[in-house]
Amino acid sequence: xxxxxxxxxxxSYADDSQTFPIRFDRLRYYAVVAVAFGVIPFVINDYxxxxxxxxxxxxxxxxxxxNILTGYCGQVSLGTGGFMxxxxxACYKLMTAFPEVSILIHVLLAGGITAMVGVLFxxxxxxxxxxxxxxxxxxxxxxxxxxxxxxxxxxxxxxxxQISAPERTILGHPVTGAATTAxxxxxxxxxxxxxxxxxxxxxxxxxxxxxxxxIRDMDxxxxxxxxxxxxxxxxAFAISSFYIGVAGALFxxxxxxxxxxxxxxxxxxxxxxxxxxxxxGLGSIFGSFAGAxxxxxxxxxxxxxxxxxxxxxxxxxxxxxxxxxGALIVIFLIAExxxxxxxxxxxxxxxxxxxxxx
Amino acid sequence: MKxxxxxxxxxxxxxxxxxxxxxxxxxxxxxxxxxxTDISFDIREGEIRAxxxxxxxxxxxxxxxxxxxYVPQEGEVWFKGYRRGPMRPYQVARLGISRTFQxxxxxxxxxxxxxxxxGRLTLMKSGLLNQALWWGRAEREETEHxxxxxxxxxxxxxxxxxxxxxxxxxxxxxxxxxxxxxxxxEPKLLLLDEPMAGMNVEEKEDMxxxxxxxxxxxxxxxxxxxxxxxxxxxxxxxxxxMDYGKKIGDGTPDEVRSNPDVINAYLGxxxx
Numbered sequence: 001x002x003x004x005x006x007x008x009x010x011x012s013y014a015d016d017s018q019t020f021p022i023r024f025d026r027l028r029y030y031a032v033v034a035v036a037f038g039v040i041p042f043v044i045n046d047y048x049x050x051x052x053x054x055x056x057x058x059x060x061x062x063x064x065x066x067n068i069l070t071g072y073c074g075q076v077s078l079g080t081g082g083f084m085x086x087x088x089x090a091c092y093k094l095m096t097a098f099p100e101v102s103i104l105i106h107v108l109l110a111g112g113i114t115a116m117v118g119v120l121f122x123x124x125x126x127x128x129x130x131x132x133x134x135x136x137x138x139x140x141x142x143x144x145x146x147x148x149x150x151x152x153x154x155x156x157x158x159x160x161x162q163i164s165a166p167e168r169t170i171l172g173h174p175v176t177g178a179a180t181t182a183x184x185x186x187x188x189x190x191x192x193x194x195x196x197x198x199x200x201x202x203x204x205x206x207x208x209x210x211x212x213x214x215i216r217d218m219d220x221x222x223x224x225x226x227x228x229x230x231x232x233x234x235x236a237f238a239i240s241s242f243y244i245g246v247a248g249a250l251f252x253x254x255x256x257x258x259x260x261x262x263x264x265x266x267x268x269x270x271x272x273x274x275x276x277x278x279x280x281g282l283g284s285i286f287g288s289f290a291g292a293x294x295x296x297x298x299x300x301x302x303x304x305x306x307x308x309x310x311x312x313x314x315x316x317x318x319x320x321x322x323x324x325x326g327a328l329i330v331i332f333l334i335a336e337x338x339x340x341x342x343x344x345x346x347x348x349x350x351x352x353x354x355x356x357x358x
Numbered sequence: 359m360k361x362x363x364x365x366x367x368x369x370x371x372x373x374x375x376x377x378x379x380x381x382x383x384x385x386x387x388x389x390x391x392x393x394x395t396d397i398s399f400d401i402r403e404g405e406i407r408a409x410x411x412x413x414x415x416x417x418x419x420x421x422x423x424x425x426x427x428y429v430p431q432e433g434e435v436w437f438k439g440y441r442r443g444p445m446r447p448y449q450v451a452r453l454g455i456s457r458t459f460q461x462x463x464x465x466x467x468x469x470x471x472x473x474x475x476x477g478r479l480t481l482m483k484s485g486l487l488n489q490a491l492w493w494g495r496a497e498r499e500e501t502e503h504x505x506x507x508x509x510x511x512x513x514x515x516x517x518x519x520x521x522x523x524x525x526x527x528x529x530x531x532x533x534x535x536x537x538x539x540x541x542x543x544e545p546k547l548l549l550l551d552e553p554m555a556g557m558n559v560e561e562k563e564d565m566x567x568x569x570x571x572x573x574x575x576x577x578x579x580x581x582x583x584x585x586x587x588x589x590x591x592x593x594x595x596x597x598x599x600m601d602y603g604k605k606i607g608d609g610t611p612d613e614v615r616s617n618p619d620v621i622n623a624y625l626g627x628x629x630x
Contacts, residue, residue: 206496207496210475226448
């Protein structure tokens with residue numbers, strides 16, 4: 001009915017290769033962007049920002065980053081938590097060392113530093129693949145957490161071993177620290193996510209993305225048609241780590257405010273983000289959003305239902321919630337191994353023909 | 359055998375140029391096993407050169423030497439009049455040599471169009487930042503190359519499947535897409551490793567037609583490994599015959615056919 005490509009003729013290759021080739025899709029995208037920027041900031045409150053929107057936005061950035069590396073370039077990484085920690089600590093050191101510089105620049109620089117660390121830990125990928133690479137990145141995870149724990153310089157010799165974000169403002173509005181309003185947090189993260197998602201989409205649709213996917217699908221054939229495996233894999237590690245570093249910086253500075261490395265950026269964070277991209281869909285930007293939404297929203301939703309509706313005790317609800325989320329993941333992966341992005345694609349294909357069956 | 363450095367004209371009027379690639383005394387060993395022993399031959403510009411031989415004769419190894427997968431222990435590879443040092447495959451690709459594989463090596467997760475576009479990587483120049491912003495050169499380049507790719511799609515008659523993921527295609531079409539990807543790089547030299555293996559007669563005819571058309575229209579030099587003798591004898595200008603890693607014959611199809619060594623080793627001896 002609504003979702004039609006009939007009559008929508010493309011007359012140039014640029015038109016044909018645009019991100020949303022179908023008109024209805026394009027309009028829906030504009031609508032989502034308009035609501036995200038024009039409506040939500042005015043109605044958001046602290047609960048919605050802290051429980052739902054801000055973690056969703058930040059995890060979406062991290063998921064896009066990991067998806068670039070794992071979904072597009074095929075290099076499995078279990079070091080996401082460690083790389084987020086690099087971003088967080090880099091951001092903290094920069095914020096405290098150069099208080100007069102804008103927080104936005106600090107966040108981006110933190111991403112840049114993480115990119116460099118990512119390239120360093122990406123070097124083994126030139127020799128090892130698959131599970132073996134996963135183990136190598138796992139080593140990065142443990143090493144980085146250990147490093148930030150053991151070297152007091154990273155947390156400015158604070159007695160608690162924690163890092164905490166001082167107040168920083170953008171255009172006069174605080175975006176970090178205790179005085180930050182819900183909409184400021186939300187908008188700051190949203191703007192960064194929007195820009196990074198757009199850049200990721202551009203990278204993955206063109207030459208760079210094809211190189212990554214060529215390495216992922218068949219590295220020997222990729223090399224034979226002129227893909228340099230060294231630069232291609234390292235560029236994926238660099239860009240992926242940049243995204244993850246930015247996410248780590250935001251997670252610490254905007255969302256948590258104060259963080260302890262083992263707790264905030266432990267191995268469970270690596271797995272959480274890996275789950276997001278597997279459930280959302282490997283090799284899909286939309287999948288990164290969908291996976292992040294699933295993993296952030298599902299616990300909140302379940303908690304509200306179990307505690308709010310059924311009146312269960314919170315500790316009981318917390319345990320049951322874990323079980324249900326775990327079961328859902330398993331069921332989901334059996335039903336659709338290619339993730340929510342694939343479900344979405346199938347739904348759209350059905351919708352193209354609806355209401356006719358063929 | 360004809361010996362003209364400037365080339366010659368074939369019976370059907372195609373112009374064969376001077377030597378494009380020369381293999382000199384190539385020996386390739388894997389540990390103690392000699393895959394290729396002291397083989398020399400040349401490939402002339404514009405010709406279709408076949409390499410034949412029984413299984414395990416070292417044909418694919420030879421192709422792998424040409425495309426840079428294997429570096430021979432002895433011997434020299436000359437291309438366009440220069441000696442080629444040891445190179446990685448992606449560097450060889452940039453010289454203008456592309457190939458297809460015996461077992462199809464396409465990128466299954468990508469569409470036909472993206473697969474073929476990937477073939478043009480060596481010709482695309484826009485940088486990472488340019489790509490990220492999708493502005494200026496990156497966007498222009500994408501459209502230009504899309505146009506070239508569409509020509510190849512038309513040429514190989516695969517318009518209908520351009521947006522289909524490669525993983526879903528049947529075998530014969532995959533082979534064709536692989537040829538398209540190799541052609542997209544606008545190679546000087548195209549290596550085809552058993553382009554007709556496992557095809558039915560009709561598909562073989564199609565593929566033969568495409569190979570001849572590629573050679574004719576783009577002037578691409580083609581090196582071909584194939585088991586179907588009828589196809590080899592019909593298509594190729596000159597044939598190298600290998601057996602147990604050694605060259606046992608080299609010449610036009612007619613010369614090879616009447617060579618007693620070749621008949622013995624490969625085409626079969628008439629037992630009375």
